Amino acid sequence: MGSRSFVRSPVSCSAVNEFFTCSSHCSRNYYQCSNTMKSQRAQVGQTLLPRKLRKSTRWQTALFTQRRIVSNCCSDLSTTYTEEVPNYLALNVLQDQSNTGQDNIRKVLVILNPNSGFRSSRAVFYKKVQSTLKLSGFTMKVVETAYAGHAKVLASTVDLSTCPDGIICVGGDGVVNEVLNGLLGRDDLKEALQLPIGIVPAGSDNSLVWTVLGIRDPVSAATALAKGGFTPIDVFAVKWIQAGVTHFGLTASFCGFVADVLQLSENFRLQLGPFRYVIAGLLKFLSLPQYRFEVDYLPSPGRNPELKSPTQNCCDQLSDGSKVKRGSTEDNWVMRKGEFLGILVCNHFCKPAQGLLSPVMAPKAQHDDGSLDLILIHGSGRLRLFCFFVAYQFCWHLLLPFVEYVKVKQVKIRPVGGTHNGCGVDGELLQGEGQAEWQCSLLPAQVPSRRRGAMDVSLLAYRCFIAFYSHLQYLPCTVLVLE
Template sequence: MSSRSLVRSPVSCSAVNECFSYNSRRPRSYYQYSNTMKLQTPQAGQMLLPRKLWKSTRLQTTLLTQRRTVSNCCSDLSTTYTEQLPSYLALNVLQDQSNAKQNNIRKVLVILNPNSGFRSSREVFYKKVQATLKLSGFAMEVVETAYAGHAKVLASTVDLSTCPDGIICVGGDGVVNEVLNGLLGRDDLKEALQLPIGIVPAGSDNSLVWSVLGIRDPVSAATALAKGGFTPIDVFAVKWIQAGVTHFGLTASYCGFVADVLQLSENFRLQLGPFRYVIAGILKFLSLPQYKFEVDYLSPEKNPNLESPIEKCHGQLSDDSKVKSGTYMDSSTGDNWVTMKGEFLGILVCNHFCKPAQGLFSPVVAPKAQHDDGSLDLILVHGSGRLRLFCFFVAYQFCWHLLLPFVEYVKVKQVNVRPVGSTHSGCGVDGELLQAEGQPEWQCSLLPVQGRLLGRHPRT
């Protein structure tokens, strides 16, 4: 995750809307960036196996290797696989795959962030994942990111014909977000949207792949990639209205306490790795400011009579003296809007149920959210103060947070948020902090098109 200014990464939302009338100019080849790229050679990793199992695994792998070496022309496929044995679980899948797809080579670009999580992405990929993917027919071009924003540059400039089967991200949610934004910023948007994104979790918290595909370890991720298939997923856009700049996301956007923690945590990235969130959370909790926002949201269902246009968990919320709220109809569209102004500890807009991969009890933030249901789930944590925040946090650990009287849960189509006064004006998107000048208005809405993730949930 990294803090960054939206000004530095302008992506026009109109580009997405123009998707259907796109201009098929050829993308620049990403090889022009080759001075920052490092094509990787595989590293040998020896696994310790029981003697009997070692023998049988070795035999299976050797057979697979022979077939692959004949059918593939990718230079590093000649690696001795006996030095890079995948897990036993994966081997069963690989055998099926190799029988069914002997001639089906899947060409992908692998973008590896060596800076993710505990900085173990290289080890994760080369020791736990690479062999499985190779054996299942992936021809991979591996590129390591050299700086923050590099994954976005790669995704926006790569020649799509060199990786028609997708881009696989090895890292955290941040690198996936960069790839998404790179793809959605391309001229050949229609083709880019079709390109699936694969994820090998190696970051601080891979909430996306854990929530949507039920995968949180690299070996399972490799197995899911090897098995093939796609999972459609809604994509949302967060627009800084005044500047007309848009950033895209797949997981969640948030303002208030969580965005503040995200910003503070970046100071500890080098020293603490994934633990930076805990330390930043405690520090921010101890110096908790008041957050005031104006919020407008649009419910998915139109109700011309303004009768219960929203699903509210707690009707008494509007009686909270600190929150002024009302409903109005946009005369141009006939949409019903709910508007409120007051103190909020947090405003979270979730695209899936947002299950942190590293949580103690792995609670979910938005239990009713679905990654492909065409709506966003808004969670408003009303009020201020450490006691309220503490109650929310404890309840959240047991997934009771929606029962709290100061928490509101609504399915929405669009949310507009305006920080009031000295409230922190940043907005977090998938773990990336978007910063804006002045009094920004953030608009979060779903795109009319879906993206695709590589792999399917193990139970589907």
């Protein structure tokens, strides 16, 4: 524990240099003698350096220290001297490791998508993350995906006994989604549901880990993984009714303009990386089609006191007026029909990593509140879409009279006429054929069973599960995500 205070105390560079001179042979000694050195040198630093200068010195010191530690302690690892762990917290991780024993070894499968984001996943993992994880006790088997869908195949076929402590995804939301779906498609579902999913963000958006945990840099993610812990996240299922196909998600599903942008953006992935969404959005905005849908939703009980608000009255009129009907009193289904610029079903508040002002799409959504947040953008036309986009930047979009926002249990969406019948789930596009109807609902919540001690690992965890396909089974589930 003394080593922790060493890191946080203001010390001069020379103190650290000296310190490393005396500790270069044995990292363990380093930890033992660091307290003494700290108490001596800290006083010097505090006395002589102005506060601001002390602060910056401390930062540089921390970086320097880490590099030296890596080089001194990790000769048995496949890391090179040039690999850096430029993060304060990483040092704490390394120090904590001095007190850990064999029990803390955590065996995980790492699935790395080399195609994510700027295609920098390899660099992110091998240069910034791998050594931190190794030093904190992870034993990793790293597999790089070779094609779209490979992560799903891996997650659905891997021998779970080889990675009892989880699967870590290095990439974007897409690879996380594939792993989720791979696990949920396994025959040994009960065991698969216990497996945590970790995320090291290296994709274009990484909305899930950014929204839920406020992490978007890989080093912080690795530190969180090393630290341990779980975050439960609701899981929703999107079912293509006609084909009987179910796809699972953690972030959001959407139809209309956003789904079109997603489809178009894939054409620019190689050239533009994460900026493809901006270009595709502009192009689609300029050639904006009309979207017509029929939407049925089941409001979440007790969560919508504002149902039938003035905004909704307005929406009733916008949405082909009299076509708004209430369902039977038994289930209280609500129906909307007409033109919609977009339909979004959010599982968390959806904060894009690339937003100019860090707007959130569904401010009342929580990733573990047992309900979905439905946003209906009624109407059509570029002016209305532009208004929505501008208001969204300031998080005022819910105040617009043509926007309806309601917490729901279930939503059914039917594209009408020639409307594009694709549906996006966590950034992946599901393409329906012919008449497609999408049903989006939450899986029943499950209490994750406590995993063994080594599971006090970091990943982002998810909680809900799974009753899917026709034979509903309530199984315990844990879906992890970085914490």
